[in-house]
Structures are given as C-alpha cells and as structure tokens.
Amino acid sequence: MTQDNLLWSDVLGLLKDRMSKPAFETWFKETKAMIEGNNWIIITPNEFSRDWLESRYLSEIKEAIYSTTKEEANVAVIVENQSVGVSQLDVKIESILTQIEFLTQNEKVKILSLIKDKFTKEIISSKPQCGEQNTENSNYDEPNRISNLEKEVKQLKDELTGLHTEIRLLKKILANQNSGDTQEQG
Known part of the structure; x- marks a missing residue:
C-alpha cells in the first residue's frame, strides 16, 4: 500500500466513524486519493459522487485530513476517468485552481x-x-x-x-x- 493509500485509509477510518454506514458505503467506499504535500485530490467513480462530496462532505473531509496529518489541506475532488495520466504537475495545478476558487x-x-x-x-x-x-x-x-x-x-x-x-x-x-x-x- 502506498503512502497516499495509507493516509487516505486513515482519513476514511475517521470519516466512517463520523457518519452512517450507508452514507459511507455510498459516497466514500470507492474513492481514492493522490497527495502531494498538503494538496489532496480525491478521486471518485463518477460526476454525481464528485458533486455530492464537494457540496456535502468537503468540510468533513478537510477536518478528517487535519485530524490525521495536523495540516490544513487543499482538497480537490475529481472523477476517476479524469485522473488518467494525472501527474504531480496536474496535482499542483488542481490545487492552485482550488485555491483560486476562494x-x-x-x-x-x-x-x-x-x-x-x-x-x-x-x-x-x-x-x-x-x-x-x-x-x-x-x-x-x-x-x-x-x-x-x-x-x-x-x-x-x-x-x-x-x-x-x-x-x-x-x-x-x-x-x-x-x-x-x-x-x-x-
């Protein structure tokens, strides 16, 4: 298991404890993460999941990441097929775009x-x-x-x-x- 997967697994463990089992199974079970420093890209299986996580769970995800790493995280959520060929440069660009949104x-x-x-x-x-x-x-x-x-x-x-x-x-x-x-x- 890669370091990204280990960290994401820890974050998922916290999220699982903070919500109902059906909610966790529906929205988080099939997610993955790519991490570079404090820039996190959460990868979902489809656009609906991405939109749902962004609109309903983004603050909970950030809190769980902070609880795990003790660092404020820049979080972007993307669809899995969009992540094909995602490089470290793409992670940086997505992080910058996320920061610009605010x-x-x-x-x-x-x-x-x-x-x-x-x-x-x-x-x-x-x-x-x-x-x-x-x-x-x-x-x-x-x-x-x-x-x-x-x-x-x-x-x-x-x-x-x-x-x-x-x-x-x-x-x-x-x-x-x-x-x-x-x-x-x-």
Missing part, C-alpha cells in the same frame, strides 16, 4: 492579469523582430516557435480550466441560492 473576483482578475503580462512578455521576447531572418544565427528558430506555441496552448487550456471551475462554482452558488429562495417561499 478568491474574490477582483483578486482573480488581478492574478489573471499578472499571469498574462508575464507570459505575454516571454512570448514577445522570443519572436523575431521586424526584418530579422529565421537563420541559425538568429535568436528565433522553429523549435522555439513550436515551444512558444505549446506554452500558449497550455496557458489557454489553464485559463479555460479556471473558467470551467469558476462556472461550476457559480452554478453551485446559484443552485444554493435558488434552493434557499424556494425554502423561504414555502
């Missing part, structure tokens, strides 16, 4: 602006200047161009991932507000 809109705009400025300057500095030839003596060549395009694609993918996460969060907030409105009317 920022104000102004803070998110500022971070996005800083990231765009930094990467735009790097990309511009690697492009040929007007009249510069694409020769071996040049600072610009085809491999650099491809590398820069790959960076741009990755940046766009990361931005889209962030937007997707924000949209999911906004949908949850709206759903919670709508359910609150429905309860008030009832």
